[in-house]
Amino acid sequence: MSSLGNVEPFVAVPTPREKVAMEYLQSASRILTRSQLRDVVASSHLLQSEFMEIPMNFVDPKEIDIPRHGTKNRYKTILPNPLSRVCLRPKNVTDSLSTYINANYIRGYSGREKAFIATQGPMINTVNDFWQMVWQEDSPVIVMITKLKEKNEKCVLYWPEKRGIYGKVEVLVINVNECDNYTVRNLVLKVRLHGYSYLQSR
Template structure:
């Protein structure tokens, strides 16, 4: 059992400076292959959202954004096409609005949420409008569930492999669903949790604390031991856990990445903290084949935005030559309704993709 003194609560090297890029989307691989670094730099400055703020004095003056992006097999012409779409969106203000309206009129099929609406499951949903589809919901093994139920408000999100979900999108656990949450973690072999919300925002509970503040706690048959808590910077922290099934005595380790800088009533003023956060998550996750659990309060808004950004950038990193961000959003909405709830969140996702592409292109040998 860990004691308070054994916890590793420390600041990382580096704050995060702010800056925001403009909206972008991209389709197709035919781009301008001959574009040079001067164009990339000019696009970058063109999308700057004012002067760069210096990081908080409590952190090192070396910004974490200076870390180079992970090695990428991104097709260069696709990357430049994304940047060309950035410019197009700046010139054509109506484009984004029309794209969002088309997304809002899209209807998934099948779209039944009947199981989530059953009387026995109503109180297991944090928000009545954020429910999992029947066909893609995560099912618990009812025989080991304390309530003998298989329902949890969570959805599998697949990318290209229909046999292996890339993510589980879920709500912040309720007081009476914490044990269900850990059962889901255990049964799906998850090793990474991405938490996109504070526990309380504006006086309203967004998620039950589903881990011990120190030492260990038992949630039904799952003993969760907090091993360490690293405050990487003012925007996020990282917790490490040992998870033990007390019935089988099997133990596992997992990591929770907790983003603190996304306001509950809007979007961040900069994409950079989120992109830096994502790099840390992917560095930990690399090479694993289990789904990443992503949750906010309702499991649709901030969680959906993170999944959209991560899926598009992962596709690009693998060298996919055609990127259609709106179509990718439709794809993930086929698996959980309401992912990316507002136009601002969609624009933020486009902006984040464009800014990361810009960083990757700058890091490539010219």
């Protein structure tokens, strides 16, 4: 506080530890050969201990300059990293919220940029955004690594049984293959733009 009683604006200054963690998250990589990767995966306790050494990537909500973006986050404390955030093409140029989805690009093998996308389990109000992102990014495969419920809801049922329309994206389930521990669905996506229909297969 100043001597006149006015509150000085609070500026968050990262600690040296936070700076080191951020530099690590932005630049760290440990490229493995296929055989090394197989060995690491075979030793799940080593993989778990390495994972636990990765610093947490907490993002201050103020770093995302989009009003009401909190309405599209499942958890208040798990936000997309602004440096690698996926931005949706806006439905309306004046509506910045329509560009927001809680999703980040992830580098792939050999540092290939935007090889993968990680996103939160869709909520009832973000299912359309999810399918818009799948179409926009031309995602060939969707891998769901959570159940719909694990104690609490982790994800709404965001795919249809046979056919569903999510905003401008129509999703058709072509076939379903039930395996022991997972299910494979082959999908076709259609989007109607400017009087033309466009297709993508998944």
